[in-house]
Structure formats: C-alpha cells, structure tokens
Amino acid sequence: MLSIVKRILGQIKNDKRSLGLLLFAPLLVLTLLYFILGNSNYVPQIATYDMSEKFITELQQNAGVIELNEKPEAKNYLEENGIDALIWKDSEGTHIELLEKNSKSATALKAIQDTNKVLQPSQSELLIEYVYETADDNQLDSLSYVFLGVISFFFVFILSGMSFVRERFGQTLERMLMTPISRMDIIGGYTFGYGLLSALQSVVIILFSVYVLHLHVEGSVSLCILVMILMAFSAVSVGALVSIFANNELQMVQFIPVVLIPQIFFSGLIPIDTIPFGLGNLCYFTPIYYGCTSLEMIMIQGKGFMEIWPWLVGSVLFIGVLFIVNVMALKKYRRL
Amino acid sequence: MKIEVNQVDKSFKKQRVLNRINLTINSGRIFCLLGASGSGKTTLLRIMMGAIRSENGTVTIGGTKVPNQQLLAEMGYMPQNEALYEELSVWENLKFFAGLHKLNRKTFEKNAEELLQVVDMLQDKTKLVRDCSGGMKKRISLAVAMIHHPKLLLLDEPTVGVDPVLRRRIWEYLKQLKSSGVTILVTTHVMDEVTQCDDAALLRNGHIIAQDTVENLIGMTPNGNIEELFFMDDQSEVEGATC
Numbered sequence: 001m002l003s004i005v006k007r008i009l010g011q012i013k014n015d016k017r018s019l020g021l022l023l024f025a026p027l028l029v030l031t032l033l034y035f036i037l038g039n040s041n042y043v044p045q046i047a048t049y050d051m052s053e054k055f056i057t058e059l060q061q062n063a064g065v066i067e068l069n070e071k072p073e074a075k076n077y078l079e080e081n082g083i084d085a086l087i088w089k090d091s092e093g094t095h096i097e098l099l100e101k102n103s104k105s106a107t108a109l110k111a112i113q114d115t116n117k118v119l120q121p122s123q124s125e126l127l128i129e130y131v132y133e134t135a136d137d138n139q140l141d142s143l144s145y146v147f148l149g150v151i152s153f154f155f156v157f158i159l160s161g162m163s164f165v166r167e168r169f170g171q172t173l174e175r176m177l178m179t180p181i182s183r184m185d186i187i188g189g190y191t192f193g194y195g196l197l198s199a200l201q202s203v204v205i206i207l208f209s210v211y212v213l214h215l216h217v218e219g220s221v222s223l224c225i226l227v228m229i230l231m232a233f234s235a236v237s238v239g240a241l242v243s244i245f246a247n248n249e250l251q252m253v254q255f256i257p258v259v260l261i262p263q264i265f266f267s268g269l270i271p272i273d274t275i276p277f278g279l280g281n282l283c284y285f286t287p288i289y290y291g292c293t294s295l296e297m298i299m300i301q302g303k304g305f306m307e308i309w310p311w312l313v314g315s316v317l318f319i320g321v322l323f324i325v326n327v328m329a330l331k332k333y334r335r336l
Numbered sequence: 337m338k339i340e341v342n343q344v345d346k347s348f349k350k351q352r353v354l355n356r357i358n359l360t361i362n363s364g365r366i367f368c369l370l371g372a373s374g375s376g377k378t379t380l381l382r383i384m385m386g387a388i389r390s391e392n393g394t395v396t397i398g399g400t401k402v403p404n405q406q407l408l409a410e411m412g413y414m415p416q417n418e419a420l421y422e423e424l425s426v427w428e429n430l431k432f433f434a435g436l437h438k439l440n441r442k443t444f445e446k447n448a449e450e451l452l453q454v455v456d457m458l459q460d461k462t463k464l465v466r467d468c469s470g471g472m473k474k475r476i477s478l479a480v481a482m483i484h485h486p487k488l489l490l491l492d493e494p495t496v497g498v499d500p501v502l503r504r505r506i507w508e509y510l511k512q513l514k515s516s517g518v519t520i521l522v523t524t525h526v527m528d529e530v531t532q533c534d535d536a537a538l539l540r541n542g543h544i545i546a547q548d549t550v551e552n553l554i555g556m557t558p559n560g561n562i563e564e565l566f567f568m569d570d571q572s573e574v575e576g577a578t579c
Contacts, residue, residue: 003435010432011423014464171419175480178385179436180409335386335403 004189005196011163012197022159022201026151027208033147034213044108047077049088058118062111075099075131084108093125100132144215145295146267149288152205152228153235154260156198158252160190161239165252168243168333177334187326191236191319198232218302224295227308230315231291237322238287244329263288268296290315337398337410337488337519338363339384344393346379353379355542357393361521361535366514368530368550369523371539372566377523378416378492380539384521385413385490397488409437412486416493418473422466426457426476429465430483437484444483451479454509456502471497478506482513489513489520495529507532527563538565 012019048056049068059065066083074086074097085108086097096112098105109128116126167173176186206225209215217224242259246252266272266283273280283289294311297303341359345352353376361367371377383390386403395402397411420429427448434444452458455475465473474497481489489510495503510520511532522533530536530550537547546553546565557564 003432006435007421007424007428007432010428011421014423014425171415171417172421174387175413175415175419175433176436178387178408178411178413179433180405180438181436182405333387335389336405336408 001185001189001192004186005193008163008190008193009196018159022155022197023204026155026201026205029151030147030205030209030213034215042104042107044084044104044111045082046085046087046108046111047072047081047083049086051087051089055115055119059111059115062114063108074129078131085112087112093127095127095129097129097131100130105130143269144209145299146264146269146292148205148209148228149231149267149292149295150260150264152198152202153231153263153288153291154256156194156201156232156235157239157242157259158256159197159239160194160236161243161246161252161255162249163194164190164240164243165246165249169248174333177330183327183330183334183336186330187240187323190240191233191323194236194239195229195233198235199229202228202232215299217299219298219304223298223305223308227291227294227298227312227315230312230319231287234287234291234315234319234322237319237326240326241322241329244326244332262286267292284314287315287318290318339488339519339521340396341380341384342394342396344380344383344395345391346376346383346388347391348379352542354383354390357542357544359537359544359547361519363398363519364514364517365535366510366520366522366533368533368536369521369539370527370530370536370562371523371525373525375539376542377525377539381490381492381521381523385411409484410487412481412484412489414477414481414489414491414494418465418470418477420465420473420476420480423464425462425464426452426468427461429476430480433480434483439484447483447485448479451482454505455479456505471499471502474498475502475506487518489518491520491522493524494522495524496526527561530562540566 012022044063045066046059046063047066047068048059049071051059056065056067071088072086077083078086078097078099084098084104088095096109098108112126164173167176177183203225206221206228210217210221238259242255243252246255262282263286265275266280266286266289272283272289290311294308294315297308297311339359339361341357344354344357346354357380359380369377369380379388382388384395384397384402386395386407397404397407400407421432424432430448430451431444434448439447448461449458452461455478457472457475457479460468460472465476468476474494478491478494481491495506498506510522514520514534522529524530531554533550535548536550536553538545538553546556548556550562553565554560554562
C-alpha cells in the first residue's frame with residue numbers, strides 16, 4: 001500500500017501542471033467568486049414618493065434617489081426604468097417594493113435600513129414587498145461553504161477518477177494485479193495517496209479563504225479543515241467508483257456533470273426540506289451533503305464538534321461503503 | 337514450473353475465442369504461443385494467470401490451481417502494450433513494481449542494475465518514461481516483468497519494435513534464465529522468433545492446431561519454413577495462394 005502512495009506522490013511530483021491545477025485552480029476560482037459576489041460598489045437606484053425631506057437627503061448618501069410626484073404601479077415602473085426599489089408612506093407604515101430577491105435589491109434594502117438607523121427608526125413600520133416572490137431567502141454571500149465544498153470536491157474527483165481510468169486503459173492496473181498485492185491495498189493506496197494530496201489542497205483553500213479573502217468563519221478553522229479532508233477522501237472514492245463505468249477519458253469527463261450537478265442541489269443551495277416527493281432524502285447518497293452541512297454549521301452557525309459529529313460519521317461511513325464497493329469492483333480484473 | 341491447461345473454453349459476447357484448449361508447458365523450457373493477431377493468444381495468457389475466468393476447464397501451475405495469490409509472486413508478466421507510468425522515471429517504475437513484490441532495497445537495486453544492463457537502459461535510468469521511445473518502453477516493460485526474478489515468465493509479444501541487435505541480447509538473456517530453471521512463455525506472431533524457442537503451439541481460430549518441439553514442427557513442413565504450419569491443415573488455401 002505504501003508503494004502505491006509513494007508512486008502517486010511521485011507521479012504528481014513529475015507532473016507539475018496537475019499539481020498546479022490541484023492547488024491553485026481552486027484558489028483562482030474562489031478569488032473570482034469573491035469579487036463577483038462580495039464588495040461591489042453598486043449604487044442602488046431608489047424611487048421615492050411622498051417621503052420626508054430629511055429621509056431623502058439622508059438616503060442620497062447611500063443611493064441614487066428619484067423623487068416622484070405620483071405613485072406609479074410598482075411592477076411596470078421598476079421593470080421599465082431599471083429602478084431597484086420604490087418607497088412610499090401611508091397610514092400603515094413605510095412600504096418598500098422590490099422586484100425580486102437578488103444582490104441588487106439587497107443593496108437597496110441595506111441603503112434604506114442604513115438611512116433609517118440614522119433617522120431614529122421605528123416611527124413607522126417597514127413593509128417589504130417583492131413583485132416576484134422566490135422561495136430562497138439566502139444571501140449569496142452566506143453560501144461560501146457551498147462553493148468551498150463543491151470546488152474542492154470537483155478537482156479531487158476529476159484527478160483521481162482520471163488517473164484510475166488511465167490505469168485501467170493503459171493496463172497498468174492489470175499489471176499491478178498480477179503481483180501478489182491485495183485488492184484492498186490497491187484501493188487503500190489510492191484513497192490515501194490522492195487523499196493526502198487533496199488534504200493538502202483543502203488546507204490551502206481554507207487558509208487562503210480565511211486569511212486572504214477574509215471569509216468569515218464563525219466556528220473553528222481547524223474543524224473546517226477536518227471536514228474538507230473527509231470530503232476530499234470521499235471525492236477520491238467517488239472518482240474511483242465512477243471510473244469503473246467509464247471506458248476512456250472522454251466518458252469520464254461526461255460523467256462529471258452526472259455526478260456533480262445533483263450533488264450541488266443537495267449542498268445547501270436549496271433547503272433540503274423544501275424538495276418535493278421525498279427527493280430530499282437522496283441527499284444521504286451524496287458526499288457533498290455531509291461535507292457542506294458540517295461546513296455550514298461551523299462557518300455560519302459557529303457549531304462545534306459536539307454538534308456536527310453525526311455528519312462527520314456520515315462522511316466516514318460513506319467513505320467506508322465506497323471503499324468496499326471499489327475493492328469488490330476490482331474483481332473484474334483479477335479473480336482473487 | 338509446469339503449466340497445464342485443461343479443456344479451457346472462453347467466449348466474448350457469444351463469440352467463441354478459445355475452444356477446448358489443452359496445453360502442457362514443461363518446466364524449464366521456452367515455450368512459444370504462435371498465432372495471428374486476434375487468434376486469442378492474449379486471452380489464453382490472461383486465463384493462465386487467473387486475470388479472467390474461463391467458462392470451462394482448469395489451469396494448474398506447478399500443481400497449484402489458478403488463481404492463487406502465492407503463484408502471482410512467482411510469475412512475471414509483460415503485457416502487450418507497455419503498461420508503465422509515464423510520469424515516473426525508468427528507475428521509479430522498476431521501484432514501484434519491486435515494492436508490490438515486497439523486495440527489499442538491496443535486492444531491488446541489484447536486480448534493477450542487472451536488468452537495465454540487459455535491456456541497455458542503464459544510462460537512461462533517470463529518464464521519464466514519457467520521454468522514451470516506443471522501443472525503449474518495450475525494454476523497460478520487459479525489465480519490470482523480471483524485477484523480482486520470477487520462476488515463470490509470461491511475455492506477450494516481448495520483442496516487437498526492438499532492434500535486431502538488442503533482440504538477440506534479450507534472447508540470450510532469456511536462454512540464460514532458462515538454464516537456471518525459469519519457465520518462459522512467449523506469444524508472438526513473428527515467425528522468426530519461434531526458432532529461438534524449445535517448444536511451440538499454434539493457435540488458430542480458437543483451436544490449438546499443432547503442438548510439439550520447434551524442431552519437430554519445422555520437420556513437419558515441406559520447406560522448413562515454419563509459416564507453412566498455418567496452412568497445413570488447409571492445403572487448398574495454400575495451393576490457391578501459390579497459383
């Protein structure tokens with residue numbers, strides 16, 4: 001088993017580009033994501049009708065303000081003029097109408113709330129209405145754990161799956177099996193070899209996110225790393241499993257969306273309990289679910305080991321089951 | 337190690353590839369399995385090693401039934417294509433397979449130096465395999481198959497693409513191994529190679545059509561050309577071809 005681990009590390013050492021892709025590509029993608037989602041200098045456009053002079057001057061500090069003389073119909077007005085929010089007052093309180101939930105309306109809302117804070121709020125109630133209701137009220141910024149999980153899973157999955165396909169295709173697998181090595185040693189060596197590499201990747205990604213991108217982690221960073229490493233191990237196992245069904249590298253690439261996209265659905269992007277027909281239960285078959293749920297609990301909710309251990313156990317069980325399946329699958333290449 | 341193949345059948349998707357194969361390979365001989373490409377040589381080899389299952393029949397090696405993990409330790413297998421790790425150097429490839437056979441470092445280094453000498457790769461040992469030519473890969477692959485000094489060598493078309501000078505050197509080495517008691521099974525579709533072997537079997541359309549010592553087999557042909565053997569059971573075809 002040790003020879004396989006050493007061999008995998010040796011192979012990667014001589015293949016600098018793969019190593020670079022494994023370590024730096026995720027960082028690049030995360031950085032891009034950081035700029036796309038975070039810290040934009042977008043100035044929201046807000047239309048006002050019948051608001052106090054004081055409110056308007058204060059709001060102008062935070063947003064582009066358009067004063068209206070009559071109250072328009074919200075839907076058409078917002079859509080046609082590219083305005084983010086319409087705000088007016090009546091006896092019930094202050095109404096805010098927005099088109100839909102997205103990062104633009106979020107900045108508009110924030111501008112209004114900031115204004116209210118300055119003006120000693122709660123003289124009137126804020127009534128927020130959306131023209132288009134969407135089920136999701138997550139702020140994209142708080143989904144960092146999904147991207148962390150998915151990106152690291154993706155790169156490790158491809159790397160291990162590909163190299164396993166090549167091993168089958170190039171008959172080195174057969175050659176390996178014609179030595180007295182046990183099947184368990186092969187899968188074990190593979191899982192550990194690539195697991196080590198991806199553990200390194202996980203550490204790099206987390207440290208980069210926390211210390212360079214200043215991603216907010218409520219709980220412990222080292223617990224995050226542990227979760228990421230477990231997820232990386234399961235990515236290696238899934239890669240090895242999928243490679244059984246692929247006869248060449250092209251087919252392996254075709255498997256990527258099949259394996260990956262459904263997992264993204266269960267990563268926390270969509271609340272599991274809102275998925276109909278009990279399809280949400282499928283999450284137990286996706287390793288990303290265990291990883292991303294624990295990451296969410298640590299990074300957003302600041303939970304500790306005592307709260308997340310069931311998901312860690314889930315991850316470990318998942319790896320264990322895949323390990324056995326992979327060992328069985330090698331029987332195809334050697335009867336022992 | 338004596339190999340006995342007993343009534344072996346094998347089909348792929350209803351197509352019969354091997355049909356009632358019986359074969360005895362005596363210990364300490366160089367045995368040649370001769371056949372056109374696609375005649376089932378590699379399949380037979382795989383069944384003999386225990387890599388794939390035959391529908392019927394048994395294979396025993398040195399009295400032990402295949403598959404057997406202990407037997408694998410005494411076998412050296414060289415697949416038809418190179419089956420090496422491109423990103424590793426020649427030396428690292430040898431080291432990896434030696435590791436799978438649990439050789440200690442001293443034995444490995446001694447064996448590796450000796451084998452690289454034989455296949456004339458000693459000066460290139462730190463070269464990455466992806467930078468090697470096709471012929472060089474073939475030679476490395478041969479060295480990998482012998483790294484643990486097996487008692488039984490199974491070589492699938494070992495000298496294809498190797499230049500004549502080196503080919504002679506490899507055959508000399510194989511003969512030297514034979515005299516130290518190693519059993520060697522070689523498959524080939526190149527007829528010249530056969531004369532280097534002691535015994536040969538001819539495989540055609542999934543049947544063994546002849547099996548004897550190479551001397552006797554050549555004696556059976558009208559003009560001493562071993563290729564004639566393939567046409568002997570089908571005289572009309574030969575006559576048609578000579579017209």
